[in-house]
Amino acid sequence: MSQPNYSAIIRQLQEQIAALTAQVGEVAERGGERDASAATEVTKPQTFDGTSSKVSRFIGACKLYIRMRLRELAVEEQIQWILSYVQGGSADIWKENVMEELETEEIEFKSAGEFLAEIKREFGGEDKELVKVAELKKIKQGGRTIKEFVQDFKRTARGSSYEECLLIEEFKQGMNGSIRRKLMEVENQPGSIKQWFKRAIALDHN
Numbered sequence: 001m002s003q004p005n006y007s008a009i010i011r012q013l014q015e016q017i018a019a020l021t022a023q024v025g026e027v028a029e030r031g032g033e034r035d036a037s038a039a040t041e042v043t044k045p046q047t048f049d050g051t052s053s054k055v056s057r058f059i060g061a062c063k064l065y066i067r068m069r070l071r072e073l074a075v076e077e078q079i080q081w082i083l084s085y086v087q088g089g090s091a092d093i094w095k096e097n098v099m100e101e102l103e104t105e106e107i108e109f110k111s112a113g114e115f116l117a118e119i120k121r122e123f124g125g126e127d128k129e130l131v132k133v134a135e136l137k138k139i140k141q142g143g144r145t146i147k148e149f150v151q152d153f154k155r156t157a158r159g160s161s162y163e164e165c166l167l168i169e170e171f172k173q174g175m176n177g178s179i180r181r182k183l184m185e186v187e188n189q190p191g192s193i194k195q196w197f198k199r200a201i202a203l204d205h206n
Contacts, residue, residue: 042068048119049089055123058085059116066112078112086119094122094158107151122158132156136167141176146204149175150197167193171200179204 045061048054062082070078079102086095101107109115135156141149153174157167171193172180182203183189183196190196 045085047085047087048091048123049087050091050094050123051089052123055120059120062116063113075109075111079109079115082112082115082119091123097158101151101154107155118155132158133162136162136170136174139170139174141174141179146175146179146200150201154197164193168196171196175200 042065043061044065045058046054048058062085066073066078066081070081073081083095083099098107109118136153139149139153139156144152153171157170162170168190172183175183179200183200186199186203190199
């Protein structure tokens with residue numbers, strides 16, 4: 001009767017033990033990753049009501065949460081998520097205007113960071129109104145289409161507290177001379193700044 005090949009049996013058992021050890025290590029490693037991920041808690045931002053002293057904290061919280069939890073979302077979805085935390089105070093009117101312009105594609109943001117920079121420009125700083133007034137006086141159409149100029153003018157005008165007649169004057173001064181002359185030649189001059197925007201865009205297409 002032949003003797004069992006103990007060397008082969010031991011080698012086979014050692015191979016099985018090594019395979020099981022490797023499997024246990026992989027399971028433990030995956031579990032550690034899950035535990036580490038679960039341990040990394042990211043606080044959602046508090047609602048933002050337009051208070052300038054809160055804007056930096058709000059932007060920082062949004063950036064962190066997007067980087068840690070929402071990185072895979074499309075830019076449009078990230079912006080909608082940010083807007084869901086903009087509520088109350090002076091932020092409500094701004095939010096309503098922005099959502100309307102996003103829907104009509106009057107404005108477009110290439111990234112959530114660009115949108116947060118717009119929030120910073122809109123609400124950041126105690127002298128924001130003075131800054132906006134200065135920006136309105138400097139803004140020019142230049143080589144842009146009138147539609148692009150209108151979009152930029154709207155963004156800059158928000159929060160400036162300009163009366164409508166003054167906004168119209170700044171808008172006329174900022175557009176190129178050829179469009180301005182066409183507007184001045186038409187009968188029934190526009191009465192509101194929105195009508196000036198629409199009339200200027202229509203003339204630029206002709």
